[in-house]
Amino acid sequence: MSVRISPVFALEIPYFCSVDKLQDSDLKFLPGVGPKKAELLKKELKLATFGDLLYYFPFKYIDRSRFLTIAQIEEDMSFVQVKGRITSFSFAGEGNRKRLVAFFSDGVGIAELVWFKGIKWIQQKVAVNTPYIVFGKPTIFNGRVSFVHPDVEVVLKEDGTISGGLQPYYNTSEKMKSAFLNSKAVAKLQENLQKLIGPKIVERMPEDLVGSLKLMPLRDALLNIHFPRSADLLRKAQLRLKFEELFYIQLNLLAQKKYRQKKINGHVFSKVGESFNNFYSSNLPFSLTEAQKRVLREIRKDLGSGRQMNRLLQGDVGSGKTLVGLMAMLLASDNSFQSCLMAPTEILANQHYKTIVDFLDGLGVSVGLLTGSTKKAERRKLFALLESGELQLLIGTHALLEDTVQFKDLGLVIVDEQQRFGVAQRAKLWEKNTNPPHVLVMTATPIPRTLAMTVYGDLEVSVIDELPPGRKPIRTMHYFDSKRLKVFGFMREQIKLGRQIYLVYPLIKESEKMDFKDLQDGYASIVLEFPPPEYTVVVVHGQMKPDEKDFSMGQFAAGKAQIMVATTVIEVGVNVPNASVMIIESAERFGLSQLHQLRGRVGRGADQSFCILMTGNKLSSDSRKRMSTMVSTNDGFEIAEVDLALRGPGDMEGTMQSGMAFDLKIANIAKDGQILSWARNVAEEIVDEDPLLDMDKNRILKAELTRFKGRDSYDFSQIS
Known part of the structure; x- marks a missing residue:
């Protein structure tokens, strides 16, 4: 196939002195666009400049290098192409079913070309006896091959063409198609852009580096990514562009990390005092696991180093992250610094407050709680204690970010379930002291290695990879709805043993759009199966008033209710060791990360715990994979890797809020792990040799990094 680049005439483009400025020029100046299409491209695809379009890559390619004869076409073939001539036209059908039919011959066989729309245009543009x-x-009916709305192109052999067998396909929207901006039209704009800007594209990495890494030059990569001359050149173009994209992300993160280590001093926690030692000797509820001890050593080393700690603590639900965080806060208290712990919900903040107060019973460490529900009088008292330094530990929600919350000397900030907070939100906490406090961010959602390397690449990472002693692995089972009576019988057995049960639904009310189980209907069914007064069933969901929700949770926590019917509001913040059964209705509705989080609500006591996944009989292949993964493993990191592979980084819960302040144009974190590791290794070598990128050979890197950082409106250099 030939892809023809049209000559560019009468360009209304202002004079620019550099190719970068040319790439920044408005798309409306590109031949074939104009103001209306430019507005549409900006609204639908967020493409505003030449550079935006240049880096808008095809999502797939179809091989147009092979030609078949009509006789070779068979049933179930996908896309094919043939050469020949139209011998005649005719009309068939009437009214809405009226269609134009062309009889197409390759010299041996005959095929029908059919159009239901754009008939006048076809009659004007497509002629008889033209090659x-x-x-x-293709479809085959009664032995006759037919094509509905095929692409019909004149065979061209003109100079100035970009030839190649792979045809690019671009994502477009329905609005764009209505305005004649389909994939083929976008390809035409890319042709115009290549003609105009292609020869002027300059390298964005040092040429010596490109050569030593054996990467394709940028100019060739940007041509072959849009109009690949061969499958091999396409692979080389993809490799070059993926590497560059991931390389600059890693270089940015590592340069920030190196800058922070060199320039930002941290508060020195030089001693282990009474608070820490008394807690360790008298109040520690159980022996620390080896993983907890290892992480504490890593944190203590950071806190005494004189550099600001910026550490990510990963650990599965129930692994003891809160205890480690508390012990870090006690180290702060022993060194006359205050600490705060921010949680994403009031439920979780209250849970942390209660847990920490119980842990510190009798030690004389002052702890406060600040949430949206804290009354004004309590707030005034709390703020006074904070500013005087009498309040040592403050637990709270987003309320901690308010300007009225002022510390005397904030030395340590802990953010729990941190992926639920935006970067700018978290930054407000670091600004509550002249010298930035130490930072510990915690997550119970294990992060796949490649995603952690990309989003949290400037943080040190600690992992708690074992559960406290005495915990038994949760047994997970998958049942279809047809086995519901069996599940009811199992629930009765567990209740007789004195256990309690969570029953989680994806919806509160029945939905016309989604065929999933809902809480209201489920509650009615459960009460019929488990009637009072023999059984007590409570309900918890997000639309309940806080006091009603607290009452239901209190009943369940006190053991006065055997079954809690709930939505995912219980995903975090509910800790009932006697609850040993988690039943998740319409489990196919949930992602792996959420299923794993919900499962973590049980298994907190010494008894054997169970998670039962209930689904409909018809499951997609992805749903089956999620169910089988949950049944086969309790390893959160293994689950996270599968989740990333199934859903991709953009869909993983919290990813976009958690710091992915860039859009990946071509790299895929789930699939390009090897390229990412390679890019990080190369970036590490460069930053280790030249932390500030001041060497002559790194000038391009420094300029590109400045451009890279310029995309963001906030300075991320001091925050996680």
Whole structure:
């Protein structure tokens, strides 16, 4: 196939002195666009400049290098192309079913080309006895091959063409298609852009580095990514562009990390005092696991180093992250610094407050709680104690970010379930002291290695990878709805043993759009199966008033209710060791990360715990994979890797809020792990040799990094 680049005439483009400025020029100046299409491209695809379009890559390619004869076409073939001529036209059908039919011959066989729309345009543009290439998806009926709305192109052999067998396909929207901006039209704009800007593209990495890494030059990569001359050149173009994208992300993160280590001093926690030692000797509820001890050593080393700690603590639900965080806060208290712990919900903040107060019973360490529900009088008292330094530990929600919350000397900030907070939100906490406090961010959602390397690449990472002693692995089972009576019988057995049960639904009310189990209907069914007064069933969901929710949770926590019917509001913040059964209705509705979080609500006591996944009989292949993964493993990191592979980084819960302040144009974190590791290793070598990128050979890197950082409106250099 030939892809023809049209000559560019009468360009209304202002003079620019550099190719970078040319790439920044408005798309409306590109031949074939104009103001209306430019507005549409900006609204639908967020493409505003030449550079935006240049880096808008095809999502797939179809091989147009192979031609078949009509006789070779078989049932179930996808897209094929044939060469020949149209011998005649005719009309068939009436009214809405009226269609234009062309009889197309390759010299041996005959095929029908059919159009239901754009008939006048076809009649004006497509002629009899002209050599054409016909491309489309064939169907065979009564032995006759037909193509509905095929691509019909004149066979061209003109100079100035970009030839190649792989045709690019671009994502477009329905609004764009209505305005004649389909994939083929976008490809045409890319042709115009290549003609205009292609020869002027300059390297964005040092040429010596490109050469030593054996990467394709940028100019060639940007041509072959849009109009690949061969499958091999396409692979080389993809590799070059993926590497560059991931390389600059890693270089940015590592340069920030190195800068922070060199320039930002941390509060020195030089001693282990009464608070820490008394807690360790008298109040520690159980022996620390080896993993907890290892992480504490890593944290203590950071806190005494004179550099600001910026550490990510990963650990599965129930692994003891809160205890480690508390012991770090006690080290702060022993060194006359205050600490705060921020949680994403009031439920979780209250849970942390209660847990920490119980842990510190009798030690004389002052702890406060600040949430949206804290009354004004309590707030005034709390703020006074904070500013005087009498309040040592403050637990809270987003309320901690308010300007009225002022510390005397904040030395340590802990953010729990941190992926639920935006970067700018978290930054407000670091600004509550002249010298930035130490930072510990915690997550119970294990982060796949490649995603952690990309989003949290400037943080040190600690992992708690074992559960406290005495905990038994949760047994997970998958049942279809047809086995519901069996599940009811199992629930009765567990209740007889004195256990309690969570029953989680994806919806509160029945939905016309989604065929999933809902809480209201489920509660009615459960009460019929488990009637009072023999059984007590409570309900918890997000639309309940706080006092009603607290009452239901209190009943369940006190053991006065055997079954809690709930939505995912219980995903975090509910800790009932006697609850040993988690039943998740319409489990196919949930992602792996959420299923794993919900499962973590049980298994907190010494008894054997169970998680039962209930689904409909018809499951997609992805849903089956999620169910089988949950049944086969309790390893949160293994689950996170599968989740990333199934859903991709953009869909993983919290990813976009957690610091992914860039859009990946071509790299895929789930699939390009090897390229990412390679890019990080190269970036590490460069930053280790030249932390500030001041060497002559790194000038391009420094300029590009400045441009890279310029995309963000906030300075991320001091925050997680």
